[in-house]
Amino acid sequence: MVELVLFIIFGLAALFGAVTTVWARNPVYSALGLMLTLFSVAVFYVSNGAQFVAAVQVIVYAGAVMTLFLFVIMLVGVDRAEDRRENLPVQRPLALGLLVLFGAGVLVAGRFAWVTGAEGGRGAEGTVEALGSELFRRWVLPFELTALLLIIAAAGTVALGLFRRGEAEGGDEGEAGEGEEAP
């Protein structure tokens, strides 16, 4: 019962946040809408027993990643109005139509039912201890391989961000793109 009430409240909140993210004209509102969605989804995680994922969601996504988003928004400029015209005006209705078509196709293929025969997943309890054991025993290889993703991200950031445009051409020693911050 509690779970149902929570689901309805935060489901609506998540939807509202998602729609705000897409539709808001001010990118800061978009970021706040996304944060609302992330929080609401974190509540679902908790109510499904995945406490650790919920904590990570709040700390990493709503914390670090959203900070970075806001940071980029502020760098680019909040007051810059977004050009919402599209090259292909039929794009949006077309996308919506195709989505409906896709859903209808799946429904037909599934003989008008979404329900399947499989029982629920065999996931472990979502506490931090249980997740730790599971992560480091069964999923240890994917865990180690995420370190490769870290190396790619760092090397890519350095390659694209540290060296300035046209750097390999030499010259351009000055502070042209550097713009020392004013005191």
Added chain:
Amino acid sequence: MNGSLTFLSVAPEIALAAAVVLLLLVEVTFKPRAWAWAVVAGAGLAAGTALSAWQWVAHRGADTGTFWNGMIAVDGFAALAGLLVFPLAGLGLMSAWRLAASQGRRGAEFIALVLLAAAGAHLMAAAADFIMLFIGLEVFSLSLYVLAGFTRERVDADEASLKYFLLGAFASAVFLYGVALVFAATGSTTFYGDGGIADYLAGTVIFRPGVLLAGLALLLVGLAFKVSAAPFHVWAPDVYQGAPGGVTGFLAAAAKVAGFAALARVLTAVLGARADDWVPAVAVLAAASVVVGTLLAIVQDDVKRLLAYSSVAHAGFILTALVAGRGGVGDMWFYLATYAVQVLGAFTVAAAVSGDRAGRSPLAHWAGLGRRAPWLAAAMTLMLLAMAGIPLTAGFAGKVAVFRAAIDAGYLWLVIVAVLATVAGLFFYLRVIVAMYLASPEEGASLPASPAVGWGARFVLAVAAAATLVFGIAPWPLLEVLRDALPL
């Protein structure tokens, strides 16, 4: 689970990761000259190839064994993917060597990213769990996103990188959604073993497969994006054209190999029990790709863009082999291996003609190439004829193989569409050849300086030409060998 084999199952990845770590540490510590990068990268790729060869010898034709709690598959399929991807990365580096060396110290990052992309591609082929497949996909894709915009000189290279990243991230999300739905339907993300997806699907009759089919469709969309099959190809022309000339060849070849390896394993081995559901979808994708790719390639005036649309058509030809299910996987490998070498060779020539940092390669650059650089023009002609499917080239043998597989599977209409597209495709391949040999440069047109070809690029072209001719004249031994490279 026996200990030593566990580590040997991921030995190629370990070798490449060690090479990357060594490369980056040596780079920041000693700031070596460029040849040191080549030594480290070559050692890593050679080790990866050798370990894959060992896996091939030990496991070809045998049942798939899984390690790391069902995360990694060791079989002929994965070993062959390694034998293909690691040398391909080596050739790609040779082809792009002048580009890498001209980037100053950033060359080290360039090489590290190519090595990581190769490791990711092999992981995609060897993954025995959807989570592993997703991590492999991300390792592979993220490296390519950065490489596509690596030179940071031109706006269209930035555009290519950004477009590839945004659309690729979207495709990854679609793929992940598909994984989630398949998990919901089958209760597992693991492919093999007791309670794995293949096991569950083989032993269970699902009366209402809606979620499973939706998941299957989303998986297909995500992977079709990676191999640029129509209608999920729209990123390919802009990315192939915008990316620096030296990068495009590796990007095009590796993306096809990795994407199709993952697609073949997921469809034939994991979802093999649901073949009746996905074969029609794959057939439609194949037909759409050959038609769209061929028709749009005809109207292009830029050789890199033309090759991009032709690669969409080739994605369709390779998908044609997959409608035969497991029986077509050997033919898919043959087409994939020969096409990967051809496309790398063709883009290597394009990089030589228009510059290895340049994005565009308009047809005007190619006018009179037959006189200015006869060897380059000859190599390009061979690659184009092979892609067009002229007899005595590997392209012809590959087309015959995939068409036969599709006919055996009862898809005659698809083969007819593909043959018609092949005939129409002759037009645009010949157009480039005509420009090279019969057209003369326009008066006062500013051509790039005489095409500069480094030793690496020459080697790549020699290998590509040799492979195209040898496997074109005598394809049977290779086709026979590839029958052992099935995901069981």
Added chain:
Amino acid sequence: MPQTDLSAYLPIALMFVLVVGFSVVSLFLARLVAPRHPTPEKVEPYECGIVPLQEPVQRFPVKFYLVAMLYVIFDIEIVFLFAWAASFDDLGWYGLAAVGLFTFLLIETLVYVWRRGALDWNLPRRRRYQRAGAAAGDAERTAA
């Protein structure tokens, strides 16, 4: 469906309601009570009392972005260590080895980023890299 006992989260829910309620009430009260007499001068941005002449320059140094990006990368990877710490007793030496390998790659990357000069705020080392890069590029072109 595992039924989770959600009563432990009641304080958080109450806190949530309290925060939302407080902000809504204070915003509403401010609207209601505060005097509002806007003049053109009052609406201007405040710059130490000086009348602003132009929009602030929009070009920011890329180094902010670089550091923020690197921070997020390392921050995300650190999350895994929580899970290890929580089940440390259970995992023992095996867990230490697994985390050790991961941490080695993490530190290796940190060393690389550090020595590359990506963390230098004031650029002397970074500029040296760029000069070396430019020199290498020149040498390459002359060789070609």
